[in-house]
Amino acid sequence: MAHGGSLGELRAANLALVIAIIEQAGSLSRADLMRRTGLSRSTVSSLVVQLIEQGVLVERLDRGTPYKGRSGRPPILLELATLTGVVAGIDVGHRHVRVALARPDSTIVLERSVILDVDDSPRESMDRVATLLDELLAESGHQREDVRGSGLGIPGPVDSDGRMTSGILPTWRGLRPADELAERTGLVARVHNDAHLGARGELAYGAARGHRDVIYVKASTGVGAGLIVDGHLVTGTTGIAGELGHVQVDVNGVMCRCGSRGCLETEVSGPKLVALLQPAYDERLTVPRVLELAQAGDAGATRALNDFGRRIGRVLANIANMLNPEQVVVGGGFGSAPALQAGVRDALDRYAQPATAAAITVLGGALGERAEVMGAIAVALDPPDAPRSGRQVSRSPVAG
Incomplete structure (x- = not known):
């Protein structure tokens, strides 16, 4: 059962819980919902009536089977009504902008990306997002009013109030990307940093699907992480959990762009990889x-x-050692390299507790450069104010 503040908030959370459970199961009876939610018969009945009146749920014409083979009249099954419209997944990277439209079942309708210097042009980047979104909507025959939800990924820390923080992207600092998008499009987006969305993408559609305790690592221009605990993305008190690249590894190291000294990112990054190898090669x-x-x-x-x-x-x-995950999924610009994954595996075996290391599978991400945009679609499809029900809804993307 969901717990909240006011009765209105509690009811909204319970409505979202019922929707999420039926979405995951496909179809369920009212009795099934009682068992899975822990809610009373009268509460489930009231929620179902409201959702049917709103056109969110429908009763199937065929009936189910009695619970555990009991005799009696088969129960009426409930399922989600056929939903219309699209959701928008937006991935703003350091050097690109990618936008995708998906149907409510996560089927991709259209997707497009452009190369852009995002780091030094925050407002121009958001202008480009709005333009790409309008182009895709027009091409697919949809209007802005047809967009049921949107997710937005940004390559830097975004606090719980939606504001860009730290000095990692100095020209973005203090901006609220969701407000910038709303100003241009009228859409209200759920905003996360790119590593968080990479984790959600791999959890919902990729290598981590079906798993509940996962560390996703994005190794690209910098190094970030998304932490999945018990099937849920952990964002932390201020929304910036997972800043793996800014763990200090050398107290006397060089200054990092975040303002600290000797961060992991000063030793491991895409630019650092190229700079390290370039003197030994004749080609660029x-x-x-x-x-x-x-x-x-x-x-x-x-x-x-x-x-x-x-x-x-x-x-x-x-x-x-702290989280005891079952998977480490490595993605990003150079995380797909088997040699890098082998290095991660070796270090875990050497430095983690033996039982902890033995429980971990290290593998590359399945979604590649699309992990973040698919994560944006996943959060766009999340029920509003979804409670922590202990259940993770996964959907399979289908090219279309």
Whole structure:
């Protein structure tokens, strides 16, 4: 049962709980809902009546089977009505903007991305988001009024009030991305940093689907993490949990862009990887080229990625000892490299408690560069004010 403040808030949470449970199960009877929610018969009946009147639930024409084979008349089953409209998933990266439209069942309608210098152009980036969104809506035959929800990912810390914090993106500091989007489009978005949405994407649609305790690592321009505990994304008191790249690993290290000294990100990042290897190569290196070299068996690229994985894994070992996860999913620009994943695995085996390390599977993300936009779709599809019910709704994306 959900717990809240006012009776109105409690009812809203219980309505969202009923919707989420039926969405996960496909169809359920009123008695099933009582068993799964712990709510009373009268409360379930009242909630169901309201949802049927609102057109959210419908009663199936065919009936179910009695509970545990009991005799008697089969119960009437409830299911979600066919929903219309779309949701918007928006991924604002350091060097790109990606927007996707999806149906309420998470089927992708249209998706598009553009290259853009996001770090130094916050308002221009939000202008581009609005333009892309309008283009996709027009192409798909939808209006802004058809957008049922939206999720927005930003490559920097976003506090619980929706404000950009810290000096990681100085030109964005103090901005409220949701307000910026609403001003341009009228849409109200749920905002998270990119690593949080990467975690949600892999949990709902990717490598972490079906798992409940996961650490997602995004290794790209910087290093971030999304923490999944008991099937839920943990954002922390101020919304910035998972800043893996800003764990101090060298008290006498170089200054980090966040203002601290010796952060993991000063040693492990996409630019650092290229700078480390460039003197040994005649060609101009990029992160994708380093990954190609490693895949072809190049010793230098493989060694560098493995070392980076070990440094990430050393920090992860402490977090793993605290959270005891079942998976570490590595994504981002260079997280897909097997050599990096092997380094993470080696460090976990060496530094985490033996039983903790043995319980962890280390693997690459299944969604690649689309993890964040799929995470944005996942949060856009979350029920409003969804309670912590202990259940994670997963949906399968289908290209369409």
